[in-house]
Every structure is written in C-alpha cells, then in structure tokens.
Amino acid sequence: KNFYFHQALDWRAVIRAIFVNLKSGTIRQGGSTITQQVAKTAFLTPERTFTRKIKEIILAYWLEKKFSKDEILDSYLNLVPYGSNAYGVEAASQIYFAKSAKDLSLAESAYLASLPKAPTYYSPWGVHQGELEQRKNYILEKMSELNFIDQEEKIRARTAKVKFEPQSLGLIKAPHFVLMVKDYLVNKYGEETVTNGGLKAITSLDWELQQIAEQVVLEGAQRNTELYQGKNAALVAQDAKTGQILALVGSKDYFDVENEGNFNVAVQGLRQPGSALKPFVYLTAFKKGYAPESVIFDVPTNFDTTGWMPYQPENFDNLFRGPVNFRQALGQSLNLPSVKVLYLAGLNDSLKTLSDFGITTLNDPLRFGLSLVLGGGEIKLVELVDAFASLAQEGIRHNQVFILKIEDKNGKVLEKYADIAVQIADPQYARLVNNILSDAETRHGLFQNSFNLTIFPDREVALKTGTTEDFRDAWAFGYTPSFAVGVWAGNNNNAPMQKQAGSILAALPMWHDFLSQVFEKYPDKIPFKSFNEPEVVEEVKLMLNGQFIIQENNQSTTHSILYFVDKNDPLGPIPSYPENDPQFKNWEQGVKLWLLNHPEFFMGITM
Template sequence: MAQELPNPEEFIDGQIIQSTKIYDRTGEVLLYEVHGDQKRTVISFNETPQYAREATLAIEDQNFYQHAAMDWKGTLRALITNIATGEMSQGGSTITQQLARNTFLTAEKTIQRKIKELILANWIEEKYSKDKILELYLNQIPYGTNAYGIEAASQTYFNKPAKDLSLAESATLAAMIQAPSYYSPWGTHTDELINRRNYVLEQMYKLGFIDEQERESAQKTKLNFASQNIGTIKAPHFVMMVKGYLGQKYGEDIMEKGGLKVITTLDWGLQQLAEAVVEKGASRNTDLYQGKNAALVAQDPKTGQILALVGSKDYFNKDIDGNFNVAVQGLRQPGSSFKPFAYVTAFEKGYSPNTIVFDLPTEFSSYTNICPLVNVNYNDENPLCFHPQNFDGDFRGPVNLRNSLAQSINIASVKVLYLAGLNDTIKTAQNFGISTLTDPGRYGLSLVLGGGEVKLIDMVGAYSIFSQEGIKHNQSIILAVDSAKGDVLEKYLDQAARVIDQQYPKIVNNILSDNEARAGLFQTSLSLTIFPGRDVALKTGTTNDYKDAWTLGYTPSLVVGVWAGNSDNTPMQKHAGSILAAVPIWSEFMNTVLQNYPMEFFNKPEEIVENKPVMNGEYIIDGQVHNILYYVGRDDPTGPQPLDPGSDSQFLNWELPVKNWWQNLPG
C-alpha cells in the first residue's frame, strides 16, 4: 500500500476537477455553476498572522506542536466533547492528517484511505518542520466559494490580505474550516457561524493565546464581510440554500470539484415572476410606507416542493442586507397569521365555528388589583396588564368563531387561544412544521396575535397542511442529484403523514376562503383577494409596531406567502399593515400564476351541531347572558356544564364585561 502512495514532496493536482451544476426543475435552466477552479495564493509562514495560526490551532489541533502525526489523546478528547455537547464542535484528525487527506487523497471514507492517510501523515512529519506543515496546511485547506488557503479566503470574505486580518476575522475563518458552505457568511447559517467564531475565541483564551479583554472585544465585533462576487447566478437566495445543503451532505470537496448535476424543485417561470413582484412591491412600499424589503415563498402543497423563493428585494443590495434570506433565516413576528393554529386546535377540541365568544373590552391579566376588569383603560401601558384592541378599535359584542377568524378579531381570538390551550396550540403549530417555538414558557396569550417569532418558509409549509386537509408533505428543494458518472446519488421522495384529522383543516379552509365573511376586514381592498371561479383561502398578519406585514394564501394546489418590512426591524409608517404592504404583492403573483392552475374548490366540512346552545350560535340562554366559560369547561367543551365556573382563572375577566355590556345595552 505504501508503494502506491504519492511522494509528499511532490504536491500534485490530484483528481480531475469538474464543476457542479445546479438546474431548475426542468433540468434545462442552469441556475448556478459551482466552479472547480481553486482560488489560491501561497504565502509564507511569516506572512500568515499569528492570530490566524493560533485560531486555527485552537479549533483544529490544540496539541499540534506536541504530538506526532496522530494525536490519540486529542482524538479521544474530541470524541468525548462531541458526545457531551451533541455537536461536532471538535474534529479528531490532526492538522497533518488533514493536510495529507486534502492534498493527496480522495474524500472516500474507507479503512484503506485512513491507513494511507496515516502513512502519508507520518512521512510529512518526518520530512517537514511543524511550522512548515502549518504553512502548507493554511495554504491548502478549502474555505468555501472556491477559496483555497487563508490568503484567498481573506481576500474573498474580507477583501484584504491575510496579514491584515484582525483577531475576530481570523477566528471567523478558523470557524469556517469544518464546514465552509454551512458556515458561509453569505449563506443561511450566519448565527451558527458567529456562535462557532465565539467558541474559537473561547478556546484561544483557554490556551493562553489571547487575554480576556481581547476575547470579549472580538466576540462583540460586528464583522464587515465583502460583497459576494458569484458571477452569473439565477435565483440567488434559493441557490445559496441549495449550495449550503450540498456542502453539508456531500462535503465541500465533492460539491466544488465532483461534477454533480443537481435538479432542484425551482420553477424558473414562477421564480422570475416572484422576483419581479417582490421588487415592484418593495419599491412601492419604500415610497409609501418606508418598508424597503419583502420576501416570497411559493410551494406545491401536494408534494412539499418549493417552486419559488425570493429572500429579499435585491440579493446584491447591501443597503437592505440583500443577501440575508428573510424567507429562510428571518425570525419575524407573524401577527394575526398565527391565528389559524389556535382555531384549528379549538375545533379539534370540540368547539364549533358557531361557538359564541364576546368581543368586548377585556383584561386578561390576573393582576386584577392593578388592571381593572371593567372600563378597561387602553391608555394604561403597564406591562402587567394585557388588554388587546382590535385593528379597527371597534367591539362587536357576541361573535361566532367563524366571523372572528375571517375578520381577524383580536379580542375574540385571544379567548379562542385560551379555550384551545396555549401549550396545545404550540404543539399544533410544531406539528404543522413551525420550528421556532422551542420554549413554550416564553409565550402567553399574546401568541395568537403574533407574539412569537417564525420563519416565512415554515409558515408556507404549515399553511400547505391546511390546503391538504391535514396531510404534511415534507418541504424539499431537490428533485435529483447525479454524480459526474451519472450515478443517482439522491432522488426526491414524497414523505407524507397526517398530522390532524381532515375535518378541522376543512373548517379553517372554509372560513378563510369565504369572501363575504372577510369583507369587513379587507373593505376597499377586498377585490385584491377575490379570484372568480375558484376558492382561494387567505390570512394576513400585521405586528402592532408595523415592523412586519404578512399575507399567506392558498388553493388546493398552490400556497404562497409574502412578508414585507425592513430587515433591520425598523418600523414601517403607521397603518402600513398587511393589507397595504403585503397583500398587493401576493395578489399580483396569484393573479398571474392561477391562470395556469385548474379551477378548484375546497371540500366542505361536515355540518356540526353541538348539544350546547352557546356552541350553536346562541348567547341568550334561558333569558340570561353569560360568557362561554359559564357553560363550557374549556378542557372538555362538549362535556357537562361546569359546577363551579368561577374556579376558572379567566371567568371573572370575561364575565364582568359581558354583564356590563348586557346591562347597558340600549332598549
């Protein structure tokens, strides 16, 4: 075996480098070519900054200057650390092993290759000094985006020679070595990159390379990355998402030099339209509402395939952080677009669309000695009090759940969340694919008004489950990946599962596609939501501070979500809500696209007749008027009437406004 190995004194080019090509779903439109050309400028050991050398040692091989080619203690320590943390934060290979592998060997993971790696590593250790090995390593390793070696990486990501790298920049480049595409500053895991950079700095501090002040200063440093020079590219946010996926699954070497053919789920025609309407809408919002950015995701709900994805108005516009993918990376508050999760949970528990709740000034806080339950003071901003208002400032009295959802009535919706249960509603959202509500203890009843952060791509996936009457199809961006030899490495496989009984999403679909029911909400903009001859369900959302405007709409065959706002969380102009900022973008896209889709209607839900008048649309019962908690135990709504309704913590909060309203009702 040793006779088959190359001479480590002769650096060879190795295998033939072929570019990876990323296509649209037809396999005919080339979106991007990941070139195999290696950008590399060799520099000497003394030209590499000390910070860069030390940062690399701290994260890749802390005992480099003490061990031989193999570091058994380091390998064991890395294994223990990774098991303890549940993350691959530390690698087991020494720098010499990595140099041997990256320079002379293929990426195949076999015992034979590992043996060859160890033999070569020993030869390298015998031939070269430690400083020379580190120099060779820093000139050889890939940093992503075809940048090989630290000099090319420094120029690529910071637009400066390596000798001018700061401590924070050096630690960032060291952090990228493990998985350059995944940790790319232009990709979708920038938070993970910063976390790993800070971990590198912690290790440097523990090893005595830097002091505490240097560590803290570097961890607080906001990095100024160079603009990405990626040549010809179509659908850049989508392509960068695909590229990150490929790098993580197949490795940087295979992705950049392996000649993969990647067929994605992207519909190039829909993508071009999506980019055009987002650019037009965001430009309009900039002029009218100071909302400079927008994003759009379109999905086939029957397969989970992403058809179009626009992460910002302009990928290359640094003024709006254009390369930041709001659709995938952005954690934004969804406003009222979160409400369907509470309603579908309530329906699942037995509440009907005709169930009556009262839309009246209501204080939901338990601090009743501070927050009055009657004559609620809406000028009181005490954080201990919670008394939401409706978007129009009106109160409608008794309202059924159907109209409450269709017209997005806030006070009634908070009551629905309470009836459905906060934790159960969060569980429903999680089952529907909302991945960000990981700490239920953070949220209260304001969650139904958008008090938690979500991602646009998750919301589109979740609304796809409504579209498919409770069937979840896992989201996908890849149809097929073939090797350079034509071998199929990966092929789309529909993974579907029912997450809720079909009856309850059917009710939501029926409500959200009712043009007449939502007329009061959209008023003069209603025409933007009507598509004659077909059913189109729609839900909007706006945060109280006008930082986020959402529109999510769907048919049985297409789901489209739009976000509008500013990437830096700057509020839009007051009253620039979803109907003004997001609906026009969504409507223009749907009007054009639906011409190529069949006329479809949602299946109607079964008629529900409950054994309780309050759940059948009545609120004057036996000549009396009470809030729903008088008649219904919230955990068992179809069960017997509560013997002691006052034991419910919200009973008085809801009952006193109802009594006050009834006593003061004219006539």
C-alpha cells in the same frame, strides 16, 4: 497549537476520532493535523472512508520526513479551502477583503483562520454569522493563551468592525435557495465531498415561479421602503399536494449587504406572526366541538385573573361588535374574540395542533399565554407556509422538501424524494377553516378598500394575514386546494414600519401580485379547483348553535359562553357552577357592561 511538536499525527485526537467513528459506523471525525490536511488536499480524493484515512496517515508521515514544518505550513496556507472557490489564504484574502494577506488586520486574519474548519458553515455571507463571530473570538482567545498576542490586542480585535466584500455568485440563480441546498449537502455529506466530490442535486425549484417571486419581492420591498420604511421582504411558494418548495426568496436582494440581504429570512428568520396563527387555534376549537356558528362576545374584557396587570386586547379597528360567531371572528380576524377562542380551545392543545402542522419554534408552553393567538411567539415563514399547505390538503401533511434527488459523481443515487403523507387533522375540521378563510363575503369587513386584493376571477383562494405590534412584521398567507404561498414584509433589524403599514398595506399587495401573475401566465401550474364543503352538523346546545338569548323568569337574557359551556367538555351538560371557571367573572362583566352601554342592541334583554 501542537503542530511543531507532533510527528504527523496527534494521537489523542486520532483516538478520540476512532472512538466516535466506530460508534457511528462512519467517518464522523477526522482528528486531522495540519500535515494530514495537506496530504488529503494535495493528493487524495474527498471520499470519507477508512481506506482513505490510512493513505492520509501514510502520506502525512512521508511529508514530515520530506519537508520542514515551515514548508508544510506554507503548503497548508496555500492549499486549504476557505469557501467560495478560494484555495489558500491569499485567494481568500482577496475574495473576502479585496487585499493581500500581508495587509490583513488581526481581526481579519482571525476571521480567515476560522473558515477552514467548515468553510460553508462559517461563511461570512451565510446564515451562521453568529457562529463565525464565536469562532473568531475563540481563535483570538487561543492566540492570547499561547502568548501570540497580548490582552489589549485581543480585546481590540474582538471589537473591531470588519467589513467583508460583497459576495460574487456569478451566474448563480435563486441564491438563497441554492445556498440552502448547499448548506444541507455540506451538513449531510461534508465540505470536501460537496466541494470536490461531483455531487449532483436535483431540486424542486420551479424557475418560472421563482422569477415571478423575485420580481414581486424586489418591487414590493422597494415600494415599502419608499412608503413605509419597510426595507425587506420574503416569499415562499409550495406545492400543497407534494410538499415541494417551488419558489423561495429570502430577501429582496441577496447582494444588498447594507440590509443583510444574504440573510435568508424565509428559512432562518424568527419573526412574530401577528394573527396568522388564528386558523390553527380555531381548528383546535372545532376539534373540541365548537362550530362556526358558535357565539362569543366581542366586548371589552380583562383577561387577567391575578389582579396584577390587566390584559385587555383590542381589535384592529378599535371597535367592539357585541355577539359574533366563530366564522365572523376568524374571517374578520377579530382579536378579542380570538383570545377567548384560544382559552376555550386550550393553550397546550393549540400548541400541539401547531406542532402537528409543522411549527417547530413554539415548543415551550411556559413561554406563552393567551397572547399567542395575536402573535406572542416566533415562527419561520417556510414552516407556516407548510402549515397552510396542510390546511389546503384538508389536514394531510406532506413532508416539506426542496431536494428531489442527489447523485454522486458516478450517478449513484444517494437520496431520492419520496412523498410521506400523514393525516394530522380530521378533514372536517380543516374544511371548516378552509370554508371560512375562502369566504370573500365574510372577509370583506376586514379588508374594505383593499378587498380587490383578496379575490381572483374564477378562483377560490383562502387568505389569512397578520400584523405585529408596532408594525414590525406584516404577513399574507393564501392557498388553493393545491398551492400555498406566504409573504413577509418588514426590516431585518426589527425596526417598525411607518404609517401603520400592516399586512394590508405592506404584504397583501405582493401576495396578490404573485398569485395574479401565476394565474395569468401559468394557469396549469395551479389547477382550477374549489374547496370541499364541510359536512353540515346540527348543533343543539345554546351558544354553540348560534343562539344566545334565553328566557329566565319570563325575561329575555344572555350570558357569556362560559355560562353555558364547560370549556373542558363543551358538548357536555351546562356547568352547575360556571363561576368556578377563573375567566367566568371577567367575561360576564364584559357582557353586562356591553348591554348597559348598548340597550338598543338587545332591546328587552336584561341581565
């Protein structure tokens, strides 16, 4: 906007940049004009130092005296980096649109004009496509304000459908992982340093595991496409002992432009987890004094206490089992009992547990209710794998990493991995969850005909799956004491999969295939080890200890757990006025109706 009017420098921008840089102690803002950018691109190294900035200013004044504004602008358009090794607008036009710059439309030109500010960040093949769209529209708005285009041209360019050429990454391996690393480096060290500074990054990627993961995801997504119209999948594998990501596949095919293959679902995707969060809710309940033997009634129950809209969740098989204990409810992923467990554990306390385990996307308690335990929130695959890795480590969380060391061009170490381990949950409570999720006998009723996909010869593996409403997302998470892996299957556009393709059909086969191959080909990568047994604690309180039948007036009877337990003090005395709990009436009614409809189940018991 001011290029043709300033003399090499835009002093307002310089003063603003000086203020920001002095405050931070480093070069955070440049305040560079087009002339300065030509100077640093053509003549200077990429280090961000005050000395280089002074040289840049001197060179900019020299350029302004030596060349005309049009000549400087021409140099800028031929020198500036546009990302993907494209320097200059003509090279960028060929790479992104396969045409000469003189043949670009207004919309295409606006996209290219968006890139020099931050080529990697705004890359049309990257994860910030929404931000690229906003920057393109900003440029069109400025062009309109400065009368380079009229309103009609602006609106037409804003709404034009622009197709980018597929990205060519040549021989690059693990593209989602590599570009995730590059994105981190650019954000930390700047575009110039990453492009020209000779940085060397050593990552945690295990290429042997990555190859298996890519093959499994590609074949699994192809199978799901044919059978269920589930066109995409993602996988993350992590060393639970160190927090290091060993394999990461963000989609079935990075180059599948039609299905947004370049979008990294594993890291950027916000998807509903179905019942995959249940283990962390049960762990919260165990913290409060409940036990795997504690009894809860799996009976039709309305959880609404306002009279406005009934909330009556059902189990995956539409069956109700009557009294079940926490072990059965979690091991068989029963929905209705799990909603009750969330109520007993407390929504805020459960969200705190999830936050402690590294889930960053559920930080607004006002958004969630009892449906949270059935998937009423959005999470990232990479974070939930990290959470299960912390369960595997008995409540110890290691900082999740994918870069082990970064060196500059002279070999100076800029960053180096250091394991940071924090005990986020009592080992006893994590062991209780691990004991349930690794109990093959308990999970048998859930997986039935697919039970063989949940077990491995001579290996003890914990497993939790999740399926969202309308079969839009399918998940499988599993872990040994030292290794965790998670799989997602679905569609980027959130379209439901067909034929009721939930976790067992769409995600579990990929999860099992990946682990089977790793166990067979590289057994030393995942040591043979069983989970530690939890300490045996004798509960004495009714319902908590598995006993739910009592004698009243010489008759056998039973009640909901809220009759015996104050949810805010489960180990304390039996409530004097259980009816004061807002859920008591609904839960009691559910138990009464169950007994009326199943007299044979509790022969001789009355209410």
